Amino acid sequence: DAEITQSPRHKITETGRQVTLACHQTWNHNNMFWYRQDLGHGLRLIHYSYGVHDTNKGEVSDGYSVSRSNTEDLPLTLESAASSQTSVYFCASSENNEKLFFGSGTQLSVL
Amino acid sequence: SQKIEQNSEALNIQEGKTATLTCNYTNYSPAYLQWYRQDPGRGPVFLLLIRENEKEKRKERLKVTFDTTLKQSLFHITASQPADSATYLCALDTTGGGNKLTFGTGTQLKVEL
Numbered sequence: 001d002a003e004i005t006q007s008p009r010h011k012i013t014e015t016g017r018q019v020t021l022a023c024h025q026t027w028n029h030n031n032m033f034w035y036r037q038d039l040g041h042g043l044r045l046i047h048y049s050y051g052v053h054d055t056n057k058g059e060v061s062d063g064y065s066v067s068r069s070n071t072e073d074l075p076l077t078l079e080s081a082a083s084s085q086t087s088v089y090f091c092a093s094s095e096n097n098e099k100l101f102f103g104s105g106t107q108l109s110v111l
Numbered sequence: 112s113q114k115i116e117q118n119s120e121a122l123n124i125q126e127g128k129t130a131t132l133t134c135n136y137t138n139y140s141p142a143y144l145q146w147y148r149q150d151p152g153r154g155p156v157f158l159l160l161i162r163e164n165e166k167e168k169r170k171e172r173l174k175v176t177f178d179t180t181l182k183q184s185l186f187h188i189t190a191s192q193p194a195d196s197a198t199y200l201c202a203l204d205t206t207g208g209g210n211k212l213t214f215g216t217g218t219q220l221k222v223e224l
Contacts, residue, residue, distance in 0.1 A: 035214075042200070042216035043155070058211075090154050097204070097212065098143065102154030 002027040006091050006103035013110055019078040021106050023091030029101075031094045032074040034058075034066060036087040037105075043090065049074055081110045114138070115203055117215040124191055125223055132186040132218045134201035139213075141203040144177055144184050149198045149217065158199075159186075191222045 004025040013019050025032065030051045035043040045058030047066040055066050063085060065077045078085055086109050092100040116135045124130050134144070143162045147155035161168040161177045161184065168175045174187040188195050198217040205213040 040216065043202075043214040045211060045213070048211065092154070098160055099145075099157045100147075100155070100202075100212065102156070104154050105152070 004091060004093055004101050004103045006089075006106050008106060009104065010107045011109070013081050013108070015081060015083060015110055017081050019081050019108065021076045021078075021089055021091075021108070023074050023076065023103060024072055025091075025093040025101070026072065027093055027095070027101060028071060029093040029095050030071065031097060032068070033092045033094070033100065034064070034074065034076045035090045035092065036060065036085075037090060038087050046076065046089075047074075078108075081108075083110050086110045115201065115213055115215040117199075117201060118218045119216060121219040121221060123221045123223060126192060128191055130188040130191045130195065130220055130222070132199050132220065134184040134186070134215055136182050136203055139182070139203055139205050140179075141205065143204055144175075145202045145212065146173075146175055146184075146186050147200045147202060147214075149200060155200055155214075188220075191220075193222045193224060196221045 007022045033048040034046040037043050044060045046060055046064050047058055049055050049068040052068055089106045091103045094100045114137045143160055145160045146158045149155040159175045161175045163179055172189045176185045198219045200214050200217040202212040202214045
């Protein structure tokens, strides 16, 4: 069965370190998204991609970057982790944005 | 500013009753609206999509209505069961072209025996 997987499930890092969260989907979807979820804010869009070599900023993109070198993967990089980036991160993919498939999330703690 | 509002207070209902959750929005003209279910420690799971020209959509025990004049969607679960306990999120296409979804903060539903 096709799926979308995120790794790691949990990550603890220190302020200032670079961190990369992985997202891999086997749906062969062109569209992929990264969201963060915080209490009181719901899911907020960080970056998204509509295909290989395409990346776009979402509403909370500062301090984050993504790259899309193939259809299956959209890694999310925190250039210099900050405590404000402690959150749960969800990756999603979609064929046409009318139905998103989400991964199980990565709980990131920045100390 | 643009807003999507869902009841932040948890909704507690008795098994067998109908649960009704609300999603209100301002300053959008969405082409469609979606509802997702999220369980603790898991990612959201798609439930239903309703388009701007549809008033109502049903899927098994679920029913969604969409009133573009009131800028509101109602999500109903009939004959609710404890297994329906979860957080329910609404999401709107906020670009008018189906390019991006914006999510509400979700409403937690608890179905009690």
